[in-house]
Amino acid sequence: MDPKARVLDLGYAAGWRLVRALPRRWALGLFGIAADRAARGGGPVQLRRNLARVLSIAPAQVPDELVRASLRSYARYWCEAFRLPSMDPVWLTERVESSATGLEHIHEAAERGRGAVLALPHSGNWDVAGVWLVRRVGAPTVVAERLEPESLFRRFVRFREHLGFEIIPLTGGTTPPFEQLVARLRQGRMVGLLGERDLTGAGVPVTFFGEPARMPAGPARLAIETGAPLLPVHCWFTPDGWGFQVGEPIDTARGVQHTTQALADRFAADIAAHPADWHMLQPLWTADFTGDRIARRHTHRKPSP
Structure with a gap:
């Protein structure tokens, strides 16, 4: 394994153990300090561009x-991701x-x-929402973006399987994801x-x-292939918990492009209601992509939520 990749993997492993061992208030405090440091000087340029659109x-x-x-x-998302395996699923379900x-x-x-x-x-x-699904409806099937290094990808897979x-x-499986879904x-x-970020460069305009x-x-x-309802879901944070909203089924009768636009409109309304909780630090709009960025869409990714 590449030395930098190994350090990244070991760093996440150590973080998982350390953050679970700390009291919740201390863990959130440390992640908050890290977030405040990242915000200095105006914060990430792409995040600012994305919020400007909103x-x-x-x-x-x-x-x-x-x-x-x-x-x-x-930062709160990552702190909770590290702590989630040790949290009481019954309590989480009731809070949702x-x-x-x-x-x-x-x-x-x-x-x-x-x-x-x-x-x-x-x-x-959204992982907390998934815990509710497991407890009340049944195990959801989700697609995982392949990360670098492979050991870190497997670590995240084990986390969500747990x-x-x-x-x-998303890539590298024996059967295409669409067929399995x-x-x-x-x-x-x-x-x-997760439906608003196109990783292929060939998504729906x-x-x-x-x-x-x-x-x-x-x-x-x-949804069109199977007749299953397409339900837009939005998640956000509250001071002491989480907010969740499941919208009415989106009409799929007019085809893929119209359905995807309707979904985009629903996403936009929900994001505008809770802009601070939209974790989009990557380019998303066409104007933010150059030729080299488009090419990199097809490469393996480092962790993102």
Whole structure:
């Protein structure tokens, strides 16, 4: 293994052990300090650009406090990810049910035996929502982006398998992910997909916050292929917990492009309501990609939420 990759892997392993051993308040405090340091000097340029689209202002006009809050939210996600395997799943399930709206859409899909495609943006803590699914509906099937190094990818797979998820790798599997996901939906299973970031460069053209972007075709294609409802899901943080919202099924009758645009519109409304909890530090809009960045979409990735 490359020495830098090994250091990265060992760093995550040490973090998992250390953060679980610390009291929650101390762990969140340490991650908050790291976020505040990252926010100095205006914070990550791409995060500021992305938030500017959400607010319909120039990047320089994005409030520094919003950038700081976004980085703190991102740090909280990672802190909770490290601690989640040791948290009480019964308590987590009850907390989700006390704050979530629209859970009846998931229950209805499960009762009809058709499964559902749950499409989410990179917001809040979707792993906690997955714990609720495991406890109340059944193990969700999710697609995992392959990370570098391979040992770190396997570590994240084990983490989510420990939570009760079924993991399908985005690349490198023996069967294409789409075929496996179709099979799971036809078995009445729930499929969860992070749906606003296109990793291939060949996604569906959409207008997102008034600008051209591309989004994955997978959520729409799966719903159209199987007849399973396409449910937009949004997650965000509250001061002492989490907020979750499951929207009404998106109409898929007009094809992949129209369905993906409708999903993008739903994502935009939800992100605008909780901009600080949208963890998008990577380029997403067409204008932010150059030829070399597009080429790098096809390479293995380092960790992102």
